[in-house]
Amino acid sequence: MEKQSFCSGRSSSVAHSTKKKIRAFNIIMSAACLTSSSTDTGKGRSKFSSNKVKHGFHLVEGKSGHDMEDYHVAEYRYENNHELGLFAIFDGHLGDGVSSYLRDNLFNNILREPIFWTDPNTAIKHAYRSTNKFILENSKQLGPGGSTAVTAIVIDGKDLWIANVGDSRAVLCERGTANQITVDHEPDVERREIEQRGGFVTLFPGDVPRVNGQPAVARAFGDQSLKAHLSSEPDVRHVPLDSSMEFVILASDGLWKVIKNHEAVNLVKSIRDPQAAAKRLTTEALARRSTDDISCIVIRFCC
Helix, strand or coil, X not given: CCCCCCCCCCCHXXXXXXHHHHHHHHHHHHHHHCCCCCCEEEEEEXXXXXXXXXXXXXXXXXXXXXXXXXXXXXXXXXXXXXEEEEEEEEEEECCXXXXXXXXXXXXXXXXXXXXXXXXXXXXXXXXXXXXXXXXXXXXXXHCCCEEEEEEEEEECCCEEEEEEECCCEEEEEECCEEEECCCCCCCCCCHHHHHHCCCXXXXXXXXXXXXXXXXXXXXXXXXXXXXXXXXXXXXXXXXXXXXXXXXXXXXXXXXXXXXXXXXXXXXXXXXXXXXXXXXXXXXXXXXXXXCCCEEEEEEEECC
């Protein structure tokens, strides 16, 4: 989408200078905050919105015997006279091809939807579907695996749009209390829908429920061999932000397997630096012997 100047009433030279600054801002923020699949940490903050947002992230490679498969996005863009905070955790499985593709393309696909500014809910759902369709059609290049996703779009520090497929989760701290604002898509919960699509749910002793004995989630991007049985339909939620809402935690299941929602919020609600908060959560998950990749973003709605 073409970027627009926020000072169109000034002279053309000033407007041109402003556009150049915005383009430079977008490039710098992307380079600083959009990182590859590796153990990493960082932070950033909004520039233009009167309602300031700041974030921190921390990723730790797991001890499950495979390379890091988690990817994240944490960046700000100025689009259509609005500042957008774009945040996501993509938890890949059976390789990182799908999660890597999502990092590079999902938000672009969402923002290219013509109705994004008038109907974000429908735009996000359309983009999730079209992105999954492309992934399945290009599984030879991207690999046979898949990925869960949790995405957050903060518009001008005032509106939060959360979407997810799978078990990567978003938890909001509201008045000091944990409020899960995503839905964990678990095979045993969605057994009827999976069976209606011709699949089945297995539960072997000592294991979690799985679709056809493979992924432990009922919804995901990709998974070519299970495309008829897995949904990529996201749950989408709009949260108008107000002063009672302090921060949101986005994290992969490597964290949520060992830390409950209220524990996560209580661990970090007194930590003002979101990067330190994200690191505190991943460190605690490791201390509780999580062996999966652990990715965490903390987004603070702040002064």
